[in-house]
Amino acid sequence: MAALSAWFWNERFWLPHNVTWADLENPAPGVEYPKAGHLFTALPLALGIFVVRILFERFIASPCARSLHIHQGVGRRAQPNAVLEKVFTSITKNPDSRHLDGLSKQLDWEVRKVQRWFRHRRNQDKPSTHTKFCESMWRFTFYLCIFTYGFQFLWQSPWMWDTRHCWYGYPYQAMTSGLYHYYVTELAFYWSLMFSQFTDIKRKDFLIMFIHHLATVSLISFSYVNNMARVGSLVLCVHDASDFLLEAAKMANYAKYQRLCDFLFIVFSVAFFITRLVIYPIWVLNSTMFESWAIVGPYPSWWLFNVLLLVLQVLHIIWSYLIARIAIKAILRGKVGHKESSAFCPENYGYVGKSK
Numbered sequence: 238m239a240a241l242s243a244w245f246w247n248e249r250f251w252l253p254h255n256v257t258w259a260d261l262e263n264p265a266p267g268v269e270y271p272k273a274g275h276l277f278t279a280l281p282l283a284l285g286i287f288v289v290r291i292l293f294e295r296f297i298a299s300p301c302a303r304s305l306h307i308h309q310g311v312g313r314r315a316q317p318n319a320v321l322e323k324v325f326t327s328i329t330k331n332p333d334s335r336h337l338d339g340l341s342k343q344l345d346w347e348v349r350k351v352q353r354w355f356r357h358r359r360n361q362d363k364p365s366t367h368t369k370f371c372e373s374m375w376r377f378t379f380y381l382c383i384f385t386y387g388f389q390f391l392w393q394s395p396w397m398w399d400t401r402h403c404w405y406g407y408p409y410q411a412m413t414s415g416l417y418h419y420y421v422t423e424l425a426f427y428w429s430l431m432f433s434q435f436t437d438i439k440r441k442d443f444l445i446m447f448i449h450h451l452a453t454v455s456l457i458s459f460s461y462v463n464n465m466a467r468v469g470s471l472v473l474c475v476h477d478a479s480d481f482l483l484e485a486a487k488m489a490n491y492a493k494y495q496r497l498c499d500f501l502f503i504v505f506s507v508a509f510f511i512t513r514l515v516i517y518p519i520w521v522l523n524s525t526m527f528e529s530w531a532i533v534g535p536y537p538s539w540w541l542f543n544v545l546l547l548v549l550q551v552l553h554i555i556w557s558y559l560i561a562r563i564a565i566k567a568i569l570r571g572k573v574g575h576k577e578s579s580a581f582c583p584e585n586y587g588y589v590g591k592s593k
Contacts, residue, residue: 250537251463256408268411271464275412279421283428290375290429298371305492309367315357320344325358364437370491372437377484379426383419384477390415391474396467400524403467404532416466423473424457456545463538468525472546475517479508499567506564513553522546 248257261270302308315321320343329336332355341348364372394416396402431450434443460469486501525543533539 252408252538253533253536261408264409264411270409271412271461271466273462275417275421276424276458276461279425279428282421282425283432286425286429287432290433293375293378294371298374299367301374302367302370302491305370307367307370307491309365314361315354318344318354321351321354321358325355330359331355366491370488373484373487373491377481377488380477380481380484383422383426384474384481386422387419387470387474387477390419391470394467394470397471400468400471400520401528401532403465403471403524404529407529407533408464410464410467412464412466416470419470419473420457420461420466424454424461427453427457459538459545460542463542465525465542468521468529471521471524472517475512475521478512479505482508503564506560509560510557513550514557517553518550522550 246258252258264270299309321340324332324336324340332340332351337348337351340346340351344351391397394402427450431447431454434447434450457469457473460466460472482501482505486498486505489495489498489501522543525546529539
């Protein structure tokens with residue numbers, strides 16, 4: 238284990254030239270540098286956020302949903318059947334004609350009755366509109382609060398106005414309480430999303446979302462341990478800027494406020510394009526790739542960090558293209574949020590906003 242730890246925390250990978258871990262162990266009185274152990278605080282905080290989410294959805298979001306006439310609809314449930322349940326969970330959720338014929342003979346049921354059972358069973362696992370509204374309201378509340386906090390914090394930080402301050406004195410940059418709370422809260426939130434995936438109703442994008450949350454947790458943790466938290470806070474703020482708008486559009490869609498949904502989706506799209514295709518490359522990537530090169534110089538983890546940020550920019554371009562295509566198609570049809578147009582399917586964009 239000692240050899241593995243020494244290999245993982247190799248100074249030549251993590252730190253600039255002529256800097257060692259020992260140099261960071263004894264800062265001046267009142268100064269604290271980031272340490273990997275600090276991130277363990279995010280785990281109990283994630284559990285707390287998960288509990289707050291449950292209480293919020295039950296006592297705040299759910300009454301709001303009912304006031305908007307979004308009721309907890311209970312669809313027709315499939316009648317208990319051990320044979321069909323085993324097929325559903327172990328073999329296929331949408332059997333072909335060969336399976337249907339075999340099950341029909343085995344159970345002495347009509348094929349249409351077997352098909353109906355599988356349809357009811359599939360619908361049984363789908364989250365209701367009420368559930369999706371409560372989830373979106375929780376995310377909207379968190380994203381809006383964390384963006385407000387992050388923006389207010391950065392407004393008072395010198396590196397928001399001159400990104401070269403992200404690199405002056407690096408890596409000997411103190412971790413302030415405001416920056417620490419911002420980082421750990423974001424990290425805890427994504428840990429809580431990973432936890433909740435295993436308790437929520439499983440959706441089609443379960444694996445995609447799990448990988449997304451894992452990548453986000455990894456990137457936040459990596460930038461903290463490497464003391465790139467200043468530029469990391471800029472990345473977080475840029476991404477937070479449009480996320481609450483997406484969740485607001487989802488809520489309007491679930492509540493059937495179509496014009497409001499259309500308006501919010503357009504505002505979200507504009508905010509997404511500006512933050513991800515303009516501000517992010519010009520403000521953030523320019524600093525991480527060129528300003529840091531001139532002030533600090535490249536080293537292995539610097540290369541990895543920039544490669545990950547460039548991959549993120551590629552994803553921004555892909556997502557922006559998809560959003561633009563959907564929005565244009567919807568505008569031409571005059572129905573941004575109409576289900577038949579497939580123009581705005583909110584649940585398909587849950588992961589667009591937040592790859593950190």
